[in-house]
Amino acid sequence: MDIALFGFGCVGQGLYDALGQSHGFKAGIQKIGVKDRHKPRKIALDHFSFDRHEILGRSDIQAIVELVDNAEDALDIVRTAMQRGLHVVSANKKLLAEHFSTLFQLQQDKGVALLYEGACAGSIPIIRNLEEYYDTETLRSISGIINGSSNYILTRMDKDGLDYHTALAQAQELGFAEIDPWLDVAGFDPKYKLVLLVVHAFGVIFKPEAVLNLGIQNISAFDIEHAALKGQRIKLVAYAAQHGNQLQAYVLPRLVGHESNLVNIDNEYNAVEIEGAFSGKQLLVGKGAGSYPTGAAVLSDVAALSHQYRYEYKKLHQNIAANGHGLHELHTDFTLRLYIRYTHETELALLDIKETIEQYTSPRAKYLIAEVGFASLYALQGKENKLFVAVV
Amino acid sequence: MDIALFGFGCVGQGLYDALGQSHGFKAGIQKIGVKDRHKPRKIALDHFSFDRHEILGRSDIQAIVELVDNAEDALDIVRTAMQRGLHVVSANKKLLAEHFSTLFQLQQDKGVALLYEGACAGSIPIIRNLEEYYDTETLRSISGIINGSSNYILTRMDKDGLDYHTALAQAQELGFAEIDPWLDVAGFDPKYKLVLLVVHAFGVIFKPEAVLNLGIQNISAFDIEHAALKGQRIKLVAYAAQHGNQLQAYVLPRLVGHESNLVNIDNEYNAVEIEGAFSGKQLLVGKGAGSYPTGAAVLSDVAALSHQYRYEYKKLHQNIAANGHGLHELHTDFTLRLYIRYTHETELALLDIKETIEQYTSPRAKYLIAEVGFASLYALQGKENKLFVAVV
Numbered sequence: 182m183d184i185a186l187f188g189f190g191c192v193g194q195g196l197y198d199a200l201g202q203s204h205g206f207k208a209g210i211q212k213i214g215v216k217d218r219h220k221p222r223k224i225a226l227d228h229f230s231f232d233r234h235e236i237l238g239r240s241d242i243q244a245i246v247e248l249v250d251n252a253e254d255a256l257d258i259v260r261t262a263m264q265r266g267l268h269v270v271s272a273n274k275k276l277l278a279e280h281f282s283t284l285f286q287l288q289q290d291k292g293v294a295l296l297y298e299g300a301c302a303g304s305i306p307i308i309r310n311l312e313e314y315y316d317t318e319t320l321r322s323i324s325g326i327i328n329g330s331s332n333y334i335l336t337r338m339d340k341d342g343l344d345y346h347t348a349l350a351q352a353q354e355l356g357f358a359e360i361d362p363w364l365d366v367a368g369f370d371p372k373y374k375l376v377l378l379v380v381h382a383f384g385v386i387f388k389p390e391a392v393l394n395l396g397i398q399n400i401s402a403f404d405i406e407h408a409a410l411k412g413q414r415i416k417l418v419a420y421a422a423q424h425g426n427q428l429q430a431y432v433l434p435r436l437v438g439h440e441s442n443l444v445n446i447d448n449e450y451n452a453v454e455i456e457g458a459f460s461g462k463q464l465l466v467g468k469g470a471g472s473y474p475t476g477a478a479v480l481s482d483v484a485a486l487s488h489q490y491r492y493e494y495k496k497l498h499q500n501i502a503a504n505g506h507g508l509h510e511l512h513t514d515f516t517l518r519l520y521i522r523y524t525h526e527t528e529l530a531l532l533d534i535k536e537t538i539e540q541y542t543s544p545r546a547k548y549l550i551a552e553v554g555f556a557s558l559y560a561l562q563g564k565e566n567k568l569f570v571a572v573v
Numbered sequence: 574m575d576i577a578l579f580g581f582g583c584v585g586q587g588l589y590d591a592l593g594q595s596h597g598f599k600a601g602i603q604k605i606g607v608k609d610r611h612k613p614r615k616i617a618l619d620h621f622s623f624d625r626h627e628i629l630g631r632s633d634i635q636a637i638v639e640l641v642d643n644a645e646d647a648l649d650i651v652r653t654a655m656q657r658g659l660h661v662v663s664a665n666k667k668l669l670a671e672h673f674s675t676l677f678q679l680q681q682d683k684g685v686a687l688l689y690e691g692a693c694a695g696s697i698p699i700i701r702n703l704e705e706y707y708d709t710e711t712l713r714s715i716s717g718i719i720n721g722s723s724n725y726i727l728t729r730m731d732k733d734g735l736d737y738h739t740a741l742a743q744a745q746e747l748g749f750a751e752i753d754p755w756l757d758v759a760g761f762d763p764k765y766k767l768v769l770l771v772v773h774a775f776g777v778i779f780k781p782e783a784v785l786n787l788g789i790q791n792i793s794a795f796d797i798e799h800a801a802l803k804g805q806r807i808k809l810v811a812y813a814a815q816h817g818n819q820l821q822a823y824v825l826p827r828l829v830g831h832e833s834n835l836v837n838i839d840n841e842y843n844a845v846e847i848e849g850a851f852s853g854k855q856l857l858v859g860k861g862a863g864s865y866p867t868g869a870a871v872l873s874d875v876a877a878l879s880h881q882y883r884y885e886y887k888k889l890h891q892n893i894a895a896n897g898h899g900l901h902e903l904h905t906d907f908t909l910r911l912y913i914r915y916t917h918e919t920e921l922a923l924l925d926i927k928e929t930i931e932q933y934t935s936p937r938a939k940y941l942i943a944e945v946g947f948a949s950l951y952a953l954q955g956k957e958n959k960l961f962v963a964v965v
Binding site for chain 2: 195198199202203204205206304305306309310313314315316317318319442445457458459460461462463464465466467468471473474476477478480481484485495496499
């Protein structure tokens with residue numbers, strides 16, 4: 182099996198090392214496509230090419246691995262490769278979630294595989310399990326901690342009493358958070374992953390903009406202490422569940438108690454909990470970020486390609502057969518009980534508060550516990566504001 | 574896909590229900606083979622046959638599912654089916670572990686599949702993940718709680734302060750333990766499962782009699798309290814790890830601390846932790862026993878058969894290619910630090926105690942913490958004695 186690799190950052194180098202040391206599987210990396218001619222590289226320069234189209238035109242490769250930063254470049258590389266009949270492995274959740282329908286259609290039209298285990302929860306083989314093992318099982322819900330950066334920040338705030346900005350800086354220093362952490366801490370990254378999980382778990386394609394995500398960017402030490410007083414911890418949780426023939430799906434901070442499987446998932450670890458009608462609750466835990474864990478997931482996809490493996494999208498095809506199309510409306514007409522910490526009452530005006538359960542005011546902080554119309558939360562998404570909201 | 578089912582006990586009925594309610598996959602159960610003509614059945618009598626050879630001779634089935642109690646019957650059914658070119662799904666760990674080489678060879682010779690996800694850790698898709706996902710990964714170790722009955726007993730002793738016999742009776746009442754609990758509580762059942770895991774994780778076939786198992790049948794409330802004083806809990810852990818080019822593999826009670834992923838796996842839940850060179854620590858948790866969880870695992874195997882799935886034993890073939898054969902010696906020349914509670918000093922004579930670290934004597938109990946030559950522990954295996962031994 183001969184491949185080309187695009188991108189030689191953290192995950193690309195992890196893949197390179199994992200492939201070099203794997204006893205079970207060898208693939209030849211014919212070329213590594215990178216952009217920056219002047220960056221120092223760990224391996225000899227003749228491994229690299231700076232011409233993407235030269236690489237994609239080679240006749241000696243059967244597949245490419247796409248691990249580049251730039252979203253436009255990534256889309257062009259993946260689309261061009263598939264159109265030319267090359268199989269693709271990608272770990273780019275943003276690209277995959279935003280262009281899912283196009284990339285799904287290209288797989289069908291061109292008869293090529295697109296695998297993306299490394300895009301979702303790092304080293305945890307969640308897509309493969311949903312696709313191959315839970316295909317016969319009616320799933321009730323899937324929920325998880327699937328953003329390593331946020332989880333690292335929350336863990337350090339909780340365990341070391343750090344404030345948010347110190348914990349973020351530490352995560353950046355250790356390579357667990359990007360220089361621009363917005364996609365992670367505001368919950369966009371786990372939302373993209375959730376969109377992929379929902380395709381394989383429930384057979385439904387959502388556009389990312391339809392799925393609510395609020396993040397941890399406004400969290401304070403007060404919130405962590407408040408949770409601890411109730412014997413709980415705050416985690417950023419991606420969640421999707423069946424509700425009749427509609428689905429709820431969102432990413433929100435959540436106060437989790439010690440009865441939860443997610444409560445002790447710390448630092449850069451990820452966890453996904455699946456609830457099946459027959460199998461009951463299943464939990465998968467593993468490292469959600471980092472060069473080697475994600476590199477190992479990408480390697481497993483490359484090896485699977487060599488066995489002619491491709492996702493069959495069994496649940497999606499079942500739904501398309503049943504409904505004529507795979508795109509569904511989200512269920513948004515429900516209320517959630519939320520912890521809402523605010524600075525001024527005016528900030529609450531955006532929220533459809535149905536009922537206030539608790540109200541707290543002190544010189545240090547103000548919060549409500551209230552039943553809130555879910556749809557009103559979209560007004561907060563991706564906006565600068567000072568509210569911190571968590572499901573209780 | 575048309576199949577025959579042998580056995581209609583707990584798991585057989587779970588499979589029947591799961592198959593009836595699956596949207597993703599339908600298989601026709603042409604006949605259910607059972608022994609007892611007089612047992613009342615939940616479904617109409619014309620579903621059943623009492624003649625195993627009539628069923629195995631049918632031309633309208635492509636596969637059988639073997640879920641019978643009797644070991645000899647099970648072996649005859651599985652072997653005959655495979656010889657006749659039928660694919661087989663089995664959840665019978667004892668059968669599989671004891672006859673592994675024969676059943677492996679039959680798969681090769683007859684070109685049929687033998688799948689057994691339900692035999693190992695109930696609903697957790699561990700065999701499938703080892704086979705399909707970790708095939709490219711060098712695994713360092715695998716360890717887990719893979720006996721639901723023992724884990725239920727240990728949990729109730731710990732949480733409710735029950736003594737061993739009361740907890741066992743409760744487990745039996747709830748259907749989590751057999752009327753004859755010996756295979757479970759003495760650690761034979763998890764050993765059979767460990768033998769299967771080792772094939773797929775390390776590509777090595779061990780005979781079950783070569784693998785040490787000591788169980789929880791001698792545990793007392795004192796042991797649980799002793800562990801709690803040290804901030805630990807006692808779990809029955811199956812363990813295998815690479816040691817140079819040899820393997821350590823054993824089932825032993827273990828004192829686990831709160832840093833361990835296994836410490837909060839309670840009641841009938843199972844958990845398997847895999848440590849990969851690149852992927853790091855991975856944990857899979859799910860129900861390890863019960864009609865529906867195991868039935869769902871068996872159903873997933875039946876569905877996989879319909880997609881022409883079969884285990885490729887990639888690691889076993891790698892090892893056979895490297896060593897000429899797949900059977901290896903176990904590494905037994907090492908010491909383990911153990912907690913050993915005893916009644917009389919004479920009971921310790923069997924053990925190769927290299928160094929005593931702690932010694933405790935009171936009217937209530939006597940114990941040692943000591944470094945013990947591993948090989949000497951085989952003398953205790955499956956024997957009536959009063960020692961309780963746990964890895965510290």
